[in-house]
Amino acid sequence: MLDQRFDPAEAETRLYKAWEARGCFKPSGDTSAQAYSIVIPPPNVTGVLHMGHALNNTLQDVLVRFERMRGKNVLWQAGTDHAGIATQMVVERQLAEAGNESRREMGRDAFVDRVWAWKEESGGAIVGQLKRLGASCDWSRLAFTMGDRAEPDNNMMRAVTKVFVELYKKGLIYRDKRLVNWDPHFQTAISDLEVDQREVNGHYWHLRYPLADGVTYEHPVKDEDGNVTGTETRNYIVVATSRPETMLGDTGVAVHPDDERYAGLVGKFVELPIVGRRVPIIADDYANPEKGSGAVKITPAHDFNDFEVGKRAGHTPLNILNATAHIVDGADADAAGIPADYRGLDRFDARKKVVETFEALEMLQEIENLKIEQPFGDRSNVVIEPWMTDQWYVDAKTMAQPAIAAVKEGKTRFVPENWEKTYYNWMDNIQPWCVSRQLWWGHRIPAWFGPNGSIFVCNTEGDAWASLLREEERPFTQDPSSREVTIPHSELAWVLSRFSPSARSLLEENESDPDASDPTDLMLNSAILRSSGRIEEFRKEVLKQDEDVLDTWFSSALWPFSTMGWPDKTPELETFYPTATLITAFDIIFFWVARMMMMGIEFMGEVPFKDVYIHALVLDEKGQKMSKSKGNVMDPLELVNEYGADALRFTMGRMAGQGRNIRLSKQAVESNRNFATKLWNAARFAEMNECGAPGEIDFAKVTSPVNRWVLGELDACEAEATKAIEEYRFNDAAGALYKFIWNVLCDWYLELIKPLLMGMDDTAKQETRDVCGYVLDETLKLLHPFMPFVTEELWERRAAGRVDEQGFLMLQSWPQYDIARDAGADDEIQWVIDLITEVRSLRNDLGVPAGSKIPLSLVNAGPVIEDRAYRHEDILKRIARLEDIVVSEAVPDGAVSTVVGETVVALGIADQIDVAEARNRLDKEIGQLDKDIMSTEKKLGNEAFVSKAPPEIVEENRERIVDWTGRREKLKAARKSLEDL
RNA sequence: GGGCGAUUAGCUCAGUGGUAGAGCACUGCCUUCACACGGCAGGGGUCGCAAGUUCGAACCUUGCAUCGCCCA
Structure with missing residues (x-):
């Protein structure tokens, strides 16, 4: 005997284990069946299940279970991503909390060991949480964007390296020095997408820059209504800025070429306070005459717009910040003329000091309070600085073209369709993608810096050495499988003595010639170098691998094929690529969908998925985004514990309407x-x-x-x-x-x-x-x-x-x-339902006691109806609480009648009810019918309607009138029979 | 500033040209032999506003208003 209720807490884990134990989540392997695959949007290995995951994975699981039952050969590829910044942050925080030495103190290798250890131990808790939800992923194929550490040659690692190297060879990856979004907390570059533009309360400081060489000009003066009433003579020009400290790096002041106020000043100079630098006033369209004073300071090294203006004007950017967003010291500071008391100051302290100095000089004209857009790191929550660095970029613009075409040609379809527009909009305006990160946790960039600024982008360090030696025309051998390079001792000595400063000085200390090339001398040099035991150190001076790692999304972009074994040719790849559907939220279209499209087309020659289903965001019941700071976060696992996974899943399913957010x-x-x-x-x-x-x-x-x-x-x-x-x-x-x-x-x-x-x-x-x-x-x-x-x-x-x-x-x-x-059966049951409903309604409306059993008469019902009534007598009596059912020729005395279908039905209840209420009820319905009939008659009386509307619609209306009129007549008769009571 | 979307019952939402719907909430009745985490019945909407197209508009067009999101 079943209990009265289902006990999810007891059953769910047991059932899930049973499914998993019997391998139910694996592909059937039936090669005659159609293949169906979905790759999971990999959650962060640091992640915990939130409502977005719950929705996303419920929908995937619905599809996957559905297709599995339809007999397809189904793969739901599971996995997590390594989440560079987030994971590094977690482990660093742990180190700090435990009072251990910091990342930098312990060194790169030890730190990366530590992150791996964390990952093995507690990373991927979300996998267990997905299981609680019932997700039927193939966990036996659980993938990780960083691959398997125990197997250094794993395909996930090889895939990333291969993609980087090949894109580099094609010119689609390049190194460039330009402004990046710099996160001073993590001390790394981040991509545009990882920057949150937030509106915050800020200020515009209006600073007076003194004009050099005794120049003055007439500045228009306005009254309260904004009318120009005259001019005043100024020996300064006013610029407004939300970041006063950047003035230390100004290279000029720009005004609009058409701005008459400043026309005479173009080509003149200002003398910057504090740094005492003389910088030109230039004309550039970027200056907006309507905004602030119309004059804008130009700091090319610390503002994206200013960078462009500076480039046009031929200014050399002056860097004034270091990696931690403190004012520079040393050579940069000397170049910018930064006074000693500013050097090393935090950017916000520097801001304060700049403002105070301007105030003291009486050069601070005004402080305006207003909302400003400020960039924040989405992980660090600190203000991002535009900063000039060398980084690796993917030529996204070129790669976007086939990805755009694929959607245009319908090879990949967005559902709902309108997300196409978002995709196109992003793709059409795509910027170079900065893929290097100054982190330790991630895929090390396969680039080696060699002598004289040479760069070798190679699959292995061996290949890098091979390239260098080939360039220098020195002999070597290379193992074809491991790619390891063996260099004759003398040749190694040749290379090290020329390109390793340490090796060079060692040789000089030993009074040997570093530039020797005679074989005997080289053997001697080799002996000296080897006996020092520092060969590895020397080699690293010659070829130094890039310290940086790749953006996590770089490896995520390969997910649909890397998880299936690429670059190896695997049966999975053959069977399951391209995938059927990608299910994700719109906020990931740019980060991930677009990039998978680019990489999939480039390396597989085929789009990664046929459909992209974009689902809603899960909001709280007031329609607010859930966030920790608002405190409105609902934990899916709590709901699962309280109501069961099925309840949560079904809620998600019922609410997952296309193009709508879910208010849970x-x-x-x-x-x-x-x-x-x-x-x-x-x-x-x-x-x-x-x-x-x-x-x-x-x-x-x-x-x-x-x-x-x-x-x-x-x-x-x-x-x-x-x-x-x-x-x-x-x-x-x-x-x-x-x-x-x-x-x-x-x-x-x-x-x-x-x-x-x-x-x-x-x-x-x-x-x-x-x-x-x-x-x-x-x-x-x-x-x-x-x-x-x-x-x-x-x-x-x-x-x-x-x-x-x-x-x-x-x-x-x-x-x-x-x-x-069976239309006959349908009609019959519908009649039974209608009769029961009508009787119940009448009883309720007229206040017949729930328990009392009443007689029912079918008035002149005809054989078909009588037959039905007879057949369903038991159920009618039971549910409608009838005493008996009889057939009569007229409404019996003391009965209240109504109409079901075309049959007049009379209930013997007059003695138990308020007759006035019964009349009232009938009047109300007759009145409604009057209204309906009249409006429909009016419609049918309209010549235009009859001639222009489709015939079936006209016919429908005519039938309606007939039905309603018949019903009305019967109701009227029923009403009349109540008159006498 | 550009783009996308929303506006229908108290709440959350279906409904893309032909008689306005559901769930929840609400009201009344019912501890009837699956279920009170239940049953039955009921009240409640000039479909944001205005104009237009059409025989006919919640639905199509235009404008406006309000709200939300994305991008600059």
Whole structure:
């Protein structure tokens, strides 16, 4: 006997383990079946499951379970990404909390060891959380963007290196010195996408820059209304800035070429306070006459716009900040003329000091308070500085072209379609992608810096050495598989003595000639160098690998093929690339979707996925983004614990309408938990009534109308759910299932069959038990993708031992029926439902006591209706609480009548009710019919409508009038019979 | 400033040209032999505003208003 309720806490873990143990999540391997694959958007290895993940993975799991049941060979590729900054941050914080030595104190190798150790131990907790949700990923193929440390030659590592090297060879990756978004906290460059532009309360400081050489000009003076009333003589020019400290690096002041106020000043100079630098006033369109004073200071080394202006004016940028956003010291400071008391100051202290100095000089004209857009690091939350550095860039503009074309040509389709626009918009305006990061946790950039500024971008260090030696025309041998290079001792001495300063000075100390080339001398040099035991150190001076690592998204961009074994030619790649669908949120279109498109097309020659389904964001119930600072974060695992994974999943599914955000509330989850209970109790009812698991049903042999009807309804539900899932209308699929299970199966079918199950007709009873059991089992299949746990549990519990014989529900075939709906049965059951509903409504409205049984007469109903009434007498009496059902020629005395279909139905309740209320009720309905009939008649009286509207619509309206008029007449008669009471 | 989207019942949302819908909440009745995490019945909307197209507009067009998101 089933308990009264499903216990998710007990069942979910048990069922999940059983599925996993039996390998249910792996591809079937059936090569004759259609392949279907999805790659998981890899969560951060540091991540914890949030609502976005819960939605994202629920939808993927629905698709994957659905397609698996449809017999496809399904791979849901699992994995996590290494999340460079985030992970490094986590481990650094741990070190600090434990009072251990810092990352820099412990050194790179030790730190990276530490991160790996952390990853092995506690990284990827999110995998366990995804399992709680029921995600049926193939965990045996769990991938990681950094590969497997125990296997240094793993394909994930090789893939990244190969892509970098090949793009470099094609000129699609290059090194460049330009302004980057610099994160002073992590001391790394970050990409545009990792910068959050936030509106904050800020200031514009209006600074007066003294004009050099005694120059003055007439500046217009305005009154309160903005009218120019005269001019004043100024020996300064005013510039407004939100970052006063950058004035230390100014190289000029720009005004608009058409700005008459300053026309005479172009070509003159200002003398910068503090640094005492003389910089020119230039004309440039960038200056906006409407904004501030119309004159703008130019700091090319610390502002993206100023950089361009400076370039046009031929200014050399002056760097005034170091990597930690302190004012520079040393040579840079000398070049910029920075006074000693500014050197080494934090940028915000420097700002304060600059402002104070201007104030003291009486050169601070005004402080304006206003909202300004300020860039913040999305991980560090510190203000980002534009900073000039050498970085590696991907030529995204070139790579974007085929990626744009692929969508235009329909090779990849966005669902909903309008996300295409976002994609195009981004792709059309794409900027060079800065892929290097000054971090330690990540894929080391496969580039080696050699002598005289040479750079070798190679798959291995051996290849880099080979390239160098080849360039220098020195002999060597290289192992074809390991790529390791063997260099003769004398040749190594030749190279080291020329390119390693340390080797050179060692030789000089030993009074040997570093520039020797005679074989005997080289042997001697070699002996000296080797005996020092510092060969490795010397070699590293000659060829030094780039210290930097790649942006995490660089490796994520390869995800759809790297996870399948690329660059090796694997069966998985052959079978499962390109993937069917990518499911993700819109905020990742730029970061990830676009980049996968580029890389997939470049290296696989084919788009990585056919469909991209963009789902909603999950917001709180007020429509606010969930965030820790707002304190409105809902934890999916808490909801799973409280209501079960099925409830959360079904809530997500029901709310996942295309193009809509999801406002999640606890209440919604609760109501879907109740839905699971409802289903559970339907099964409990079946169990009590010995409705077993017949397996198959021959529709043609089913005789009872109610059974024929419910099979037709099941068929319709299946058709709708199937189509909806195929079209990514998850909410429609879930809605159809909800409606069928609750409003058809439970509300009506199970009620209607009670008399049959308790009756004496054994044939009908057996048929009903079979159909009921069958429909329930089929329902479990249909609901399984959304609610895997409760359905799987019922599958087993409804027929003991079934799993051993037939396997898990999750591996059953998706239903597809071939049932011709029986219109006669449908009409009949609909009539029963209508009659019951009408009687209930009347009883309620007129206040007939719930318990009292009343007589019902069918007035002049005709043989068909009488027949129906007879057939369903038991159920009618039971649900409508009728004493008996009789056929009569007229409305009996003391009866209140109404109309069901075309039949007048009379209830013998006049003695129990308020007759006035009964009249009132009828008047109300007759009044409504009057109104409806009149407006429809008016419509039909309209010449234009009749001639122009489609004939079937006109006909529909005519039929409506006939129906309504007939009904109205009968209601009027009923009303009349109440007159006499 | 550019782009995208939203505006329908108290709340959350379906509904893309032909009689305005669901869930939740609310009201009343019911501890009826699957389920009170339940059953039955009911109240509640001039579909943001205005103009236009059309025989007919929640739906198409234009404008406006308000809100949200993305990008600069």
